Amino acid sequence: MKKHIVLLFAMFSFTISSIAQSEIYLEKVQTLDNTIETLYAVISGEKGEERDWDLLRFLFHPEAKLIPSGKSLSGTFGARYMTVDDYINGSGKWLVENGFFENELHRKVDNFGNITHVFSTYESFHSASDKAPFMRGINSIQLLNDGNRWWILNVYWTQETDDNPIPEEYLPNHHD
Numbered sequence: 721m722k723k724h725i726v727l728l729f730a731m732f733s734f735t736i737s738s739i740a741q742s743e744i745y746l747e748k749v750q751t752l753d754n755t756i757e758t759l760y761a762v763i764s765g766e767k768g769e770e771r772d773w774d775l776l777r778f779l780f781h782p783e784a785k786l787i788p789s790g791k792s793l794s795g796t797f798g799a800r801y802m803t804v805d806d807y808i809n810g811s812g813k814w815l816v817e818n819g820f821f822e823n824e825l826h827r828k829v830d831n832f833g834n835i836t837h838v839f840s841t842y843e844s845f846h847s848a849s850d851k852a853p854f855m856r857g858i859n860s861i862q863l864l865n866d867g868n869r870w871w872i873l874n875v876y877w878t879q880e881t882d883d884n885p886i887p888e889e890y891l892p893n894h895h896d
Contacts, residue, residue, distance in 0.1 A: 745778045746869060752829070752836060755779065755863065755870040760822050766847060767819035773808050780804045780872045781864065787876040791883075799876070821845040825856070826892050836863040836870075841890045842877075856880040858890055 748758040762776045786807045789799040802810065814820075826841040838861040843853035857879040864871045880886045 742778075745775055748775070749779065749869040749871070752838075752863065752865075752870060755872065756824065756827070756838060756840060756861065759861070759872065759875070760824055760842070763815060764821040764823075765815070765819070768816060769819075770816060771812065773812065776808065777804050784872055785874050785876075787874060789876065789878045791881070819846040821848055821850075826890055828890065834865045834867075836865065837861070838863065839890060841886060841892075856886060858886060 747754070749755050758775065759779055762772055762779070765771055784804060786802045786804065787799050788802075789797065791797050822842050822844045824840050825843055828839040830837045838859075840859040840861055842857055842859055844855040844857075845853055857877055860874075860876040862873045862876075864873055878884070
């Protein structure tokens with residue numbers, strides 16, 4: 721009988737904790753701005769700092785993809801399709817071991833009904849104290865607003881290179 725009571729209490733505590741966590745997470749997806757800011761914040765942190773992978777999963781629709789693209793050594797362009805868990809398993813350890821901060825520099829937003837597309841220019845640092853980024857690029861973010869919250873459907877990105885500089889229209893101080 722004692723085991724059953726302990727088990728029921730543990731399940732109840734876990735349920736209450738999950739509900740509280742979901743309420744906190746829900747605040748982070750009520751506006752487009754909060755959703756994008758949370759996306760950048762959740763992957764960012766100093767070396768050794770764990771990330772909140774449950775929050776990252778919460779931002780994305782269950783069928784969402786993260787799609788890095790770029791030029792291969794042979795010179796062809798390609799893309800890799802990952803689930804959120806693929807991203808966490810492939811990049812999570814590196815982010816924590818090396819430190820990683822990604823900051824949004826500029827945003828261009830297009831809406832139609834419940835569909836939103838964001839071109840979000842970013843710069844990346846290993847530490848919040850770094851003065852110069854080690855990388856820049858553009859995230860193409862597709863989102864759905866279901867009437868209750870924002871869902872990230874896809875993040876498709878590429879890095880800036882000497883051969884592929886970020887166009888002026890996607891940099892700060894550009895007037896659309």
